[in-house]
Amino acid sequence: MGRNLVCIVTDQCAIMKQAIPNCFKATDDFPASRHRLCMWHITEKFPAKLGNFLCKETEFMEKIKKYIWSSVIEPDEFEQGWKEVIKEFKLEEHVWLSEMYDMTQSWIPAYFRDKPMYGLIRTMSRSESENYFFSQFHQCGSTLSEFYIWFESAMDKQRNETKRLNLECASAKPVTVSKLFLEDDAAELYTRVIFYKIQEEILAARDDMRIQTIGPEINGMKGYEMKDAKIKDKIFQVEVSKTHANCSCKKFLMCGIPCRHAFCALNHFEVVKIPRQLVLNSWMKNAENKASLKDFGISDEHQNKESVSAELTNVWLCSEREKAVDKLKKKKRQCKLCNSVVHDKRTCPQNMKAASAKVQAEVLTELPVAGAEVETEVAEMLH
Secondary structure (H helix, E strand, O other), rough: OOOOOOEEEEEHHHHHHHHHHHHHHOOOOOOEEEEEHHHHHHHOOOHHOOHHHHHHHOOOOHHHHHHHOOOOHHHHHHHHHHHHHHHHOOOOOHHHHHHHHHHHHHHHHHOOOOOOOHHOOOHHHHHHHHHHHHHHHOOOOOOHHHHHHHHHHHHHHHHHHHHHHHHHHHHHOOOOOOOOOOHHHHHHHEOOHHHHHHHHHHHHHOOOOOEEOOOEEEEEEEEEEEEEEOEEEEEEEEEEOOOEEOOOOOOHHHHHHHHHHHHHHHHOOOOOOOOOHHHHHHHEOOOOHHHHEEEOOOOOOOOOOOHOOHHHHOOOOOOOHHHHHHHOOOOOOOOOOOOOOOOOOOHHHHHHHHHHHHHHHHHHHHHHHHHHHHHHHHHHHHH
């Protein structure tokens, strides 16, 4: 049985607006597909609708984009910020802006904060990229056989690129910068592209986060309130434990990547490995073969990030630095005679001296007997 698409992103095509609700209706098994408008197509219309002077010679676009593209604010914060900017530039009576404001639930990220992975599909860039890629392998007027051959060539190119990236991830470890165990763990887990995004969040957690208050630890959970140096007048609330982290910015829910606020709290809570409830199998190096599930013997239901298995949470992949630290922490074996960690009882110098003295004593006790026997033999030979 098929299922409806979760989300469909289009431009402001009136025909698509009518067709999508009729074609992807809600059923007993699946909800209706949600129609979302491409943010890029809308923002590109601002100069044509409002004029180049307002968009390029004033601070209007800079101020309005701060609320349009932000995914860390709630809908009421967006509405308040939108109205303040519109009032500042006296655009309350602008017809097109009023129409866009009435459709904000179809294109503003603030209204999609509670939808899993919706932060990755704000524009039509993915489909545009695919269109450009396949357009390099065919021409208008091609026959069906020619189209098939060129399509296979395009797929071969994608397969070769996938193999190259897999080899790059498997053969080399990306360079870490922060010297934090969390970054080392991320380098072991994630693919190269995702690691660089995680690294950006970790570096921001180290440099831009300012912890305001720290709550008491209750049942293994501790609460933090912190400010982001790049986002003014916004306080983020984070709850962390050894196995989980939850932030009010909801970046993990929207994009599947832990946020900088969570990394800051985890580092302060002395967590050295990224909680596996925050690691999606899709971002891991072995995601193509689902090795993250097969290797650990975990069923497919645990791929759902909202119900992550405790088994996967407890699987730790140690980095080389952490292995060295654990090795140093291990209690070293000591010699039972002198308590030295350089050698054991068998190779202890004291034991060697005792053994040497014993041998010398045995030799000395045997020498008089040997001397008497020699004298007896000499005497017999003389007679």
